[in-house]
Amino acid sequence: MDLIQKNDYLWEIPKTGHMNVPGRIYSSSSMIDSVSKEEACKQVANVAELPGIVSASLAMPDIHWGYGFPIGGVAAFDWKEGVISPGGVGYDINCGVRLATSSLHVDDVQSRLEDLADDLYHGTPSGVGSTGSIKLSKKEVKKVLEQGSQWAASNGFGEELDIRRTEDHGCMDSADPEAVSERALERGTQQLGTLGSGNHFLELGMVEEIFDPDTAAKFGLFPGQITMMIHSGSRGLGYQICDDFLADLTRHARKSAYYLPDRQLAYAMIQSVQGRRYLSAMACAANYAWANRQIMMHRAEAVIMRTLGISPNTLSMQLLYDVCHNIAKKEEHMVENRKTWLCVHRKGATRSFPPGHPSLPEEYRTTGQPILIPGDMGTASYILAGTEKAMAETFGSTCHGAGRVLSRNAAKKASRGRAIQNELAEKGIIVRWTGRSTLAEEMPEAYKDITDVVDVVHGAGISRKVAKLRPLVVIKG
């Protein structure tokens, strides 16, 4: 596919054929070659064919081949005349990341990391189909779907500060449990407060490097500080909702005989009954995911206090922020110099709102939104801040992680005969995991270098570097 370089960090796929807008990929001269060979570029172009798309079909530097939309894709559709696509959100609706800070220094806990790893592993239900100790009736699941993080806080799993520092205050108000199938509800009864498997994790890390001392101070960060990061989503409930609506919308696509470059891109007009219904169900899954991460954080905090024998005041764990990276949202952006309501799909991309944006909590009004970018388990994670340039160029969006370069099969082959956990231990990273193949599939070489990805979004100005974290203890499903 022809890619035209526009500047150091941006490549364009010209508008051809059925495309309504061009494609734009943020990358670097060292990464773009492998991107251009992948199916992912074709996927960027396919998304550009959907009705009502505005400006461009975008991809962040962690772009890789997905199904339907590329992973790392951002696409915005006119709220009145555009579409919403479940495949543009993904199966794991509101898969996302949260980061909590503490007042502990790495020197305070270095000798206790093995104990912390054991206790956090036992205290965090993880692995395939993991179920938690919270069993809910379907009636109670519906309350979680309506209230999100607030449900968790009301049931003793958090406080007001946590809610204020969660994207959308941990609740999308368009949620309507009546739009959710019995199958999805059933799957929601068993899995609240569970991590899941694959690339999901709970991680203790430390602040290794600070790039912007002023912003870092406002985020409450200091060198050597112990942090906790959680990456998880809406579990089986979210997968089921996506699958239910894809089944329905592909049937609809066939009946109405509209052109689709890929069945996985089946869509509904946002203003149609089906579109509204999907938005209501998607919001339910988003709320479930926020409650899920909130509960896991609260429980892990209790585990840390118990293991170290310290009080809440000594630990002082506070949520820095919680972001979603698989979502579609109603947002107002400037399109051709006019304020326009859009439906912004972020499929493996994170919101990057600038200083002064009204949806940010007071304490982040001068810094811009905190953005959390997890790397692979052997390297680093980054804390970034949102920018005006992101609003101007990417509908307030940036990357979400490292992005895979090796298939799971290739990673397993590459890890044969190696003990990944020992290699990580030599780097001072303690790992606990459940699944037999998880560690091999998630090995560091399976991912792009997170630093390369973050350097692109920083260089392009769609977010800016604040601090870098180094993993110490990683709990994997």
Next chain:
Amino acid sequence: MVNALKYRLTDHTADFGIQAFGKTMEQVFENAAFAISDLITDIHILQGVHSQPIFVTGDDRDDLMMNWLREILYLWNGMGLLVKQTSVKEVTESHLKADITYDFYDTDRHEIKNEIKAITYHQLEVNRNQDGWFANFILDV
């Protein structure tokens, strides 16, 4: 490698690509279901003590495969059943009748190898080739 004849993993960066084979249309549906079960657990230790019939419809052959695999996956994800074997009794372009055998999941006996979130429509294809039939599909894991 008996499994090699039934299906193979194809390369996909983020997820599992599957190509299932069969001499007949019935067989390619059975082997596609086998691939799902084989990725979820060790089929050889399953006893298949329980059985039930399944009936699935679809708008076309691809859609039928999608709905069939959806049901197989839901038996595990939604109901906690591990499928040992499927036997397709009747299949057309738009409907399928099969019998399946399964075990109830037991944490002490069964190891779960992979979490499969869903079957995707991306590059889904069920077709004939010179050896019979093949089915391509991608699993979100």
